[in-house]
Amino acid sequence: MKLSLSEQTNILAHFPKLELSYEKKSHNKVHSDICLTIPKGKKYFAWFKTYKGNNLCFLLEIDRRYNSIENILVNVCCFDNSLCSGIGTILYGTIFSIAKKKFFNIENIYFSRGYNLLHLNQNKKLREIYDVMNKHIKQVTYLKNSINFGVPIIKKNVYELKKILPSLPYDIYCIQHRTLCINKPFLNEHVKIESKIYKIFLLRATIIDDIYELYFKNGENLEKYKVACIPNYKTSVMMNSLFRTIKENKNLDLLEESDDDEEFENTSLDKFVNLEKEIKMKCVFIKKFDSWCPIEISTDKISPRREIICYKK
Secondary structure, rough: OEOOOOHHHHHHHHHOOOOOOOEEOOOOOOOOOEEEEEEEEEEEEEEEEEEOOOEEEEEEEOOOOOOOEEEEEEEOOOOOOOOOOOOOOEEEEEEEOOOEEEEEEEEEEEOOOOOOOOOOOOHHHHHHHHHHHHHEOOOOOOOOEEEEEOOOOEEEOOOHHHHOOOOHOEEEEEEEEEEOOOOOEEEEEEOOOOOOEEEEEEEOOOOOOEEEEEEEEEOEEEEEEOOOOOOOOOHHHHHHHHHEEEEHHHOOOHHOOOOOOOHHHHOOOOOOEOOEEEEEEEEEHHHHHHHEEEEOOOOOOEEEEHHHHHOOO
């Protein structure tokens, strides 16, 4: 919901003067109590306050270059009216998108239900943020452009946090290091994350275990590309369940059972594999092996040659 210039000016006149927490780049090894994810996106204040008799959530877009407010919007969301008590509740964070849905990553809190929290340390502020999220804001969307609120991923160990970054469905601006009990500047550690590349292939099995052929579209025809990457036991079991008849995959107890006479007499090399079967699968590019690893069955169209060949060494 857009506001007129006069309405924005009126709202801004009642907004308290806030000093953003000081942030600086980290160049050396960091000693901190916690580290958290900061997504790429614009910075905003979310201000829950009473305006003209209505309890509303205002989003104030921040221009950090000039330390000013660029724009003010109304966000339709589900929250408890107590957030608008007194001066209201003021959150700070980043707005980012996942699959065309917008989210507010809460990174700080300045006021809560009229109480000034500026003097609190991060330990107490984070507790208040979680209290607001658990008791006073519901994560439901009423309108297409509504923005849901959430908290960052927080870990004590930065290496644990770095492990999960490649799997996140949004871009990360930095890992932010903070101390909990002493108010110190936040240290931003910028990390380079290679985004995952996914394509759709047609897969066919071969007689040899863990060897599956990849096919892409070349015009109207299918063209054999290379063999799929089967990097671990989990992937091997998944592919066997799709293309091969291996009892041990379903029940490890069967390892001790003897084959029946029919299986024993059949000496054909392909007796346990279906060489006629074709399955479309979503695959992820594994740079280390210069190949593609199947991850799940797909109903999407097979990717064309032009989208695949550029990843070939």
